[in-house]
Amino acid sequence: MKTDNQRMLNQVRQVNNNILIARFMGAYPHDSKDLEGMWFNDAKFPHGFTNVIGESFKYNTEWNWLMPVVEKIEELGYDFNILTPNVIEVLDENAKSLFYLSSEKEGKKEAVYNACIDFIKWYNENSAGIKN
Numbered sequence: 549m550k551t552d553n554q555r556m557l558n559q560v561r562q563v564n565n566n567i568l569i570a571r572f573m574g575a576y577p578h579d580s581k582d583l584e585g586m587w588f589n590d591a592k593f594p595h596g597f598t599n600v601i602g603e604s605f606k607y608n609t610e611w612n613w614l615m616p617v618v619e620k621i622e623e624l625g626y627d628f629n630i631l632t633p634n635v636i637e638v639l640d641e642n643a644k645s646l647f648y649l650s651s652e653k654e655g656k657k658e659a660v661y662n663a664c665i666d667f668i669k670w671y672n673e674n675s676a677g678i679k680n
Contacts, residue, residue: 549610562608563605564648565607565608565661565665566605566606566607566608567605568665568668568669569605569607569617569664569665569668570587570605570607572595572617572620572668572671572672573616573617573620575588575600576588577585587600587605588595598647607661607664608657608658608661609657613656614657614660614661614664616658618664619665621638621667624671625640625641626638626641626646626667627639627643627645628663628667630656630659632649633646633655633656633659634650634652634653634654634656634659635648635649635650635659636648636649636650636659636660636662636663638663638666638667646667646670646671647663647666649662649663649666
């Protein structure tokens with residue numbers, strides 16, 4: 549059973565992960581000191597919005613927010629393979645496995661979300677990617 553502290557920590561982690569994804573997708577905050585405030589994205593968020601409140605990011609809950617992230621990863625030249633509902637593999641342009649995420653506890657959406665987060669963290673550290 550999760551304690552209130554664990555729930556709060558998970559919620560903070562989720563907000564931070566959604567912000568990480570939003571930055572990767574080209575979004576930027578109106579006020580860099582208020583990351584949960586208004587965010588803008590010239591390329592538009594899902595549903596055609598150009599601005600969204602930071603705490604309203606839905607990368608972790610909605611496929612129509614998450615799949616453009618997978619598409620961007622693939623546009624960068626990586627293969628994002630959903631092998632089973634809870635096994636994800638990301639390959640580089642030489643078919644070398646960068647990530648292999650497997651968890652029986654996660655559903656497909658959560659596994660894809662976590663693989664995107666792992667990829668973005670790797671990308672930001674190991675390439676000319678967006679630095680957070």
